[in-house]
Amino acid sequence: MMMEDRIGAFVAHGRIDMLLSDTGPLAGMTFAVKDFFDVAGLPTGAGSPDWLASHAVPQASASVVDRLLNAGARLVGKTSTDELAWSLNGENYHYGTPINPAAPKRIPGGSSSGSVVAVAGELVDFAVGSDTGGSVRLPASYCGVFGMRPTHARIPITGAVPLAPSYDTVGWFARSGDLLEQVGRVLIPEWREPATPPRFLIADDIFEAAGSAVKAALAGALESFGPAEHVVVADGGLTAWRDAFRIIQASEVWQAHSGWVAEAQPGFGPGIRERFADAARLDSATIAEALRVRQGIRERLDALLGKDGILLLPSAPGAAPLRGTPAQELEAFRAKALELLCGAGHAGLPQVSMPLGAIDGCPIGLSAMAPRGHDERLLQLVGTVTRLHG
DSSP states (O other): OOOOOSSOOEEEEEEEEEOSOSOSTTTTOEEEEETTBOBTTBOOOTTOHHHHHHSOOOSSOOHHHHHHHHTTOEEEEEEOOSGGGOOSSOOBTTTBOOOOTTOTTBOOOSSSHHHHHHHHTTSSSEEEEEESSSTTHHHHHHHTSEEEEOSTTTSOOTTBOOSOTTTOEEEEEESSHHHHHHHHHHHSSSOOOOOSOOEEEEEHHHHHHHOHHHHHHHHHHHHTTOSOEEEOSSTTOHHHHHHHHHHHHHHHHHHHHHHHHHHHOOOOOTTHHHHHHHHHTOOHHHHHHHHHHHHHHHHHHHHHHTTTEEEEEESSSSSOOBTTOOHHHHHHHHHHHHHHHHHHHHHTOOEEEEEEEEETTEEEEEEEEOOTTOHHHHHHHHHHHHHHHO
């Protein structure tokens, strides 16, 4: 019997009850997967009715789905996503907006909207999403759960619809850090225990960009990590970081999907339509300059973190915006969020959002970023956070 879904977490074509093994480290756990990943025998819709209509039902599942099923978890459905995952809001023009269980009058965040609300609404134990520019970390902050973006390419993302492949990662949500770590031990190949204690850094300029309300909401959480060095990460360059991300992302989206757009002539919703039009007009010189900026960001973050640094920064520039926020205002908030979130994507670094603050009774996340390949350090950290903060 399928569970009742009153919060819009699941897509209609993606309900299932799939169990391959009743033993393993995740036995007894239920999970959902974003409708951007293939599940054998179910359509992949990618948040677009035109994509759903123009693609065959996959005969094999994404590698992340197989790994979780083989670990004993039960898959109960595919979850809602923003159109082609090209948004951070969780509002889909064609299918509607899932309800944020932590703040029902506010958006859930996207593009992994259905996955985050399925976890926050206790419909599943954990859920899989994807993160390109923040699509796990931002909804985790908005909905008050833990959300993990791993090191780029450390977990295979085969069997997923591409967005911007040099940024795209598998991601996942859980209500506790302990379970987030437990899932990570299944998904991350060749788990490596950290050999040295972490060195904490506080991103002063990113907190300044997020604003005073966010700084106040997360001040107590920052203190709980103990002594930390205050650092300037971007030295006034966050807007340039965001703009470089948008250019590179758009160029890769166009490369991945321009052929399908020409053939299918999809009826994109507002926002997505304009992004595809802008992507088609990008020139090689603009893309090359954005790639140069990205290389500088990568070098800056690698030098800052070294081998043992953990950078603490806000996951969002505030609580989730209200449902029905005017488009121009919502786009400005999304742009500010990208400034805070794009660094990990540019550098291919792991980052986790932890639900450690509140603004006006709504959740706000504190993020931790680690050196490339040090996902284990973050996942052990969130387990400790769960035990400290409950």
